[in-house]
Amino acid sequence: MLPSASRPASRYSLDAALLLGQLIRRARLERKITAAQLAERAGLSRSLVQRIEKGDPSCSIGAAFEAAAVVGLRLFDATQSSLTSAIQANAEVLTLLPRAVRAPRIETKDDF
Template sequence: MAKTMRPYSRYGREATVLLGQLIRLARISRKLTHEELAERAGVSRGLVHRIEKGDPGCAIGAVFEVAAIVGVRLFDADQSTLATGIAANTAMLTLLPRAIRTSDKPVKDDF
């Protein structure tokens, strides 16, 4: 079965390329090989290579783990700031409905 390519926005493509370049620069500055980084992250060497090339099809968890290992800061936040943001968003999401449903009934808005 042929794999179809998902279209990505220009912003999405450029953001993944930029993140990949930042990861590669950090890996090289730390003098890590693809193999060493892959072993530390628990992923394949090929996946590390794809992440560095900016492949948007890579699993986000793997990308974030590789970035964390080489010291690329995501969201420009430290651990406590991330935890505070997660707690605030969790509280906000608790107040919102779990699902959004469209109404099948026509709206009577002719006053």
Template sequence: MIRRARIERKLTTQELADRAGISRGLLQRIEKGDPACAIGAFFEVAAIVGVRLFNADDATLATAISANNAILALLPKSVRPSSTQVNDDF
């Protein structure tokens, strides 16, 4: 869910990691669901991208995960910052 929210907000892994004050590698492990990551890092990243980590029951969470996987299949594999410069020289 964190990865999906990051992609929808058009943030690169490096941009989100910088905002959260963590390394890019740690962010990638968080997005993969590595249980060895610090819980504080999970909370920080989730708060930045607006993901609620706790739901009332397992059925709600399972539904969210399956919907998440379906949407991730449609989203691009990576997000790149726009390389076009706006020419606003009058």
């Protein structure tokens, strides 16, 4: 699926969305769950589930992650406890980094 003209996407992000959609569809079919059942369990519309499975990059990441969780697809190759540990570790690193990033000022050489 092509992104809308007002929101360009890189080839990498399009491929990643397509791969995630394929993995969700495969897990759903292996568990013999219909798209309508997945939609109901995840609290999504059936059309949104279909768009996620087709790799539509305009779907919200939260909806895609919820669909993946419902079909038992492990993302980031992690368990809940390892995700929690990773979140805490990243939060600690983020507290050490500056809050804002500014581009370095370019000095104007105006001495002629």
